[in-house]
Amino acid sequence: MKALTANRLTDGEVVFWKQGQWLDRFADAELFDDEAVAEAAEAHAKTQVTLLVEPYLIDVAEVEGGVAPVSYRERLRALGPTNKPEHGKQAQGGAQIEILAHAHGAASSKGRIDLIKRK
Amino acid sequence: MYRYDDIDQAMLTDRAAEFREQCRRRLAGEITEDQFKPIRLMNGLYLQLHAYMLRIAIPYGALNSAKLRKLAWVASTYDRGYGHFTTRTNLQLHWIKLKDAPDILDALAGVGLHAIQTSGNCIRNLTADPHAGATADEADDPRVWAEAIRQWSTFHPEFSFLPRKFKIAVTGATRDRAAIRIYDIGLRLHRAADGELAFEVLAGGGLGRIPFLGPTIRERLPARHLLSYLQAILRVYNRLGRRDNIWKARIKVLVATLGAEEFARQVDEEWEASDKAAVDLPDTELARIRAGFAPVGFETLPPVSAAFETAKLDDRAFARFARHNITAHKQPGYALIDVSLKAIGETPGDCSAEQMEVIANLAERYSLDEARVTYEQNLILPHVKLDDAPAVYRLLADADLATPNIGLISDIIACPGLDYCALANARAIPIAQDIARRFESPELAEKIGELKIKISGCINACGHHHVGHIGILGVDKKGEEFYQLTLGGSGEDDASIGQSLGPALPAERVAPAIDQLVEVYLRERTTGERFIDTYRRAGLAPFKEAVYAEAH
Numbered sequence A: 001m002k003a004l005t006a007n008r009l010t011d012g013e014v015v016f017w018k019q020g021q022w023l024d025r026f027a028d029a030e031l032f033d034d035e036a037v038a039e040a041a042e043a044h045a046k047t048q049v050t051l052l053v054e055p056y057l058i059d060v061a062e063v064e065g066g067v068a069p070v071s072y073r074e075r076l077r078a079l080g081p082t083n084k085p086e087h088g089k090q091a092q093g094g095a096q097i098e099i100l101a102h103a104h105g106a107a108s109s110k111g112r113i114d115l116i117k118r119k
Numbered sequence B: 001m002y003r004y005d006d007i008d009q010a011m012l013t014d015r016a017a018e019f020r021e022q023c024r025r026r027l028a029g030e031i032t033e034d035q036f037k038p039i040r041l042m043n044g045l046y047l048q049l050h051a052y053m054l055r056i057a058i059p060y061g062a063l064n065s066a067k068l069r070k071l072a073w074v075a076s077t078y079d080r081g082y083g084h085f086t087t088r089t090n091l092q093l094h095w096i097k098l099k100d101a102p103d104i105l106d107a108l109a110g111v112g113l114h115a116i117q118t119s120g121n122c123i124r125n126l127t128a129d130p131h132a133g134a135t136a137d138e139a140d141d142p143r144v145w146a147e148a149i150r151q152w153s154t155f156h157p158e159f160s161f162l163p164r165k166f167k168i169a170v171t172g173a174t175r176d177r178a179a180i181r182i183y184d185i186g187l188r189l190h191r192a193a194d195g196e197l198a199f200e201v202l203a204g205g206g207l208g209r210i211p212f213l214g215p216t217i218r219e220r221l222p223a224r225h226l227l228s229y230l231q232a233i234l235r236v237y238n239r240l241g242r243r244d245n246i247w248k249a250r251i252k253v254l255v256a257t258l259g260a261e262e263f264a265r266q267v268d269e270e271w272e273a274s275d276k277a278a279v280d281l282p283d284t285e286l287a288r289i290r291a292g293f294a295p296v297g298f299e300t301l302p303p304v305s306a307a308f309e310t311a312k313l314d315d316r317a318f319a320r321f322a323r324h325n326i327t328a329h330k331q332p333g334y335a336l337i338d339v340s341l342k343a344i345g346e347t348p349g350d351c352s353a354e355q356m357e358v359i360a361n362l363a364e365r366y367s368l369d370e371a372r373v374t375y376e377q378n379l380i381l382p383h384v385k386l387d388d389a390p391a392v393y394r395l396l397a398d399a400d401l402a403t404p405n406i407g408l409i410s411d412i413i414a415c416p417g418l419d420y421c422a423l424a425n426a427r428a429i430p431i432a433q434d435i436a437r438r439f440e441s442p443e444l445a446e447k448i449g450e451l452k453i454k455i456s457g458c459i460n461a462c463g464h465h466h467v468g469h470i471g472i473l474g475v476d477k478k479g480e481e482f483y484q485l486t487l488g489g490s491g492e493d494d495a496s497i498g499q500s501l502g503p504a505l506p507a508e509r510v511a512p513a514i515d516q517l518v519e520v521y522l523r524e525r526t527t528g529e530r531f532i533d534t535y536r537r538a539g540l541a542p543f544k545e546a547v548y549a550e551a552h
């Protein structure tokens, strides 16, 4: 699954594509199952030069309670900085924000963690 | 404090006006992002994860009350009411809107502030010893020379398109408080046996993917030849520095490839062939700049202050603050006061607009209208009367600016990391917060003594992790945040690059690992040894053993 994101030109705000509109919340993002449709949307976004900076597709996956971006970096963009919960989109709170905040990385590094035991 | 003259002031006003027009054209779609990006970067405006970030230059870390108040005003008017001081002594505002940027640059220009030289492959904003002009171990005031370099290097056409960014640090003191070995050029002023004022010149230091400590390429450069010699270094670098590979483009790679001796030889050759007089600062100009830094307003005072001594006896918290945050001044009866931007659990280097106002007021009333930014992300009130120190302490404490932890375990350097920075692999700030909370007790921190922890969110090393007594580097392992620890680094007099402790740790294991490292240190140390001394004597093994099940 994919979603389309960018930063808004005038203020840098993280935005997500939904059927031709650009919205602030990841919860409102259109989810693409079809790669070709996603790429067509991205190609269109790249022409919206007075609206956006650097539109790109991100991987999205199902998590407990809903969907969330796969990479930690993208979840952080959809939430805001963790050192200041009062800043960024997370400040609004709500169930959708909770889902993102509690999502974990799709990749597991468990093997690594087990290596590191205290004597 | 040096004040910009009419030429500088006109330049800033012009620059702000030019940027306003460029922003207008970008917003109107007359220029593309590809065309605009280098322009906005040259004006310090980056696009990060959540918004634009404006990096404001604070040349050699020097501030006064007017500048601090303007920064506070910009932070509360156009941002979220705070700013972040960086290891290059710049101030970053993390929530800027492009449409506001021209107004902000106008406002800053009004007090001689700007965002020039905070991005791009040019000579970046200079850093200098934050104790400049206040320390007794100084051969000359490094700000005089840093300001000369600033004037010479700003918009220098020949050096506007170097292979890569270029950072210079200057000190005039015996003790290195400017980390001169980790920059492209490090300069140390000293007085030779015959009395001549000279620079020791280091070149080719730098952190990042391949860390190097800068070797000395000239022990004794007569100070008056500084600019012509810098020109020679930059010319050699401009000519031979690699432009094909961004990871090998810094001068450190060139110096390491040629060898310090050969590099120095080529610089000398270039220097001897150049018209030095055309570049070197005329004595009259040097005198003009120097006058801008002349000490004004010091009173003749006895070296010992009864008020200060009594306050230490009466108030243990103040006595602790005095032990860690107050340093001797060259002027009898005065002291330097460190303002800690490392309150426990807060973001290292962050300063709210209200706090900036407090510091501005204190600087104006008690510190001859000066404040300094340190590369360790703290501020300094450089000229406080000992008599006034208890009052300054109380006002700082009221604003949560008096954490008595300078140089201690909770005085952590942390870059913005993945919470803000588009280049990051992992977060740095929450790791710093975790560690600081764990060592919150001032008694414990004091018992541990000097311990410098430095955290970077990626290999670019803005958090100086290579030169932390304990360095922490964020890495991305399959989309998750992991942290690589290094031990034994130092950025100052006993400079060294840290050695890797072992496999990277997950975020939640980092603060406990610091605990384990500290336990080993407290167990192994002999009298008077700092953490780094014990590490240097005992080696990596006992530390490694404590953190990992297997020592191999």
Ligand code: SF4
Binding pocket: B415, B416, B417, B418, B421, B422, B423, B424, B425, B456, B457, B458, B459, B460, B461, B462, B463
């Ligand atoms: S070290 Fe990396 S993550 Fe940290 S501020 Fe520098 S570029 Fe960003």
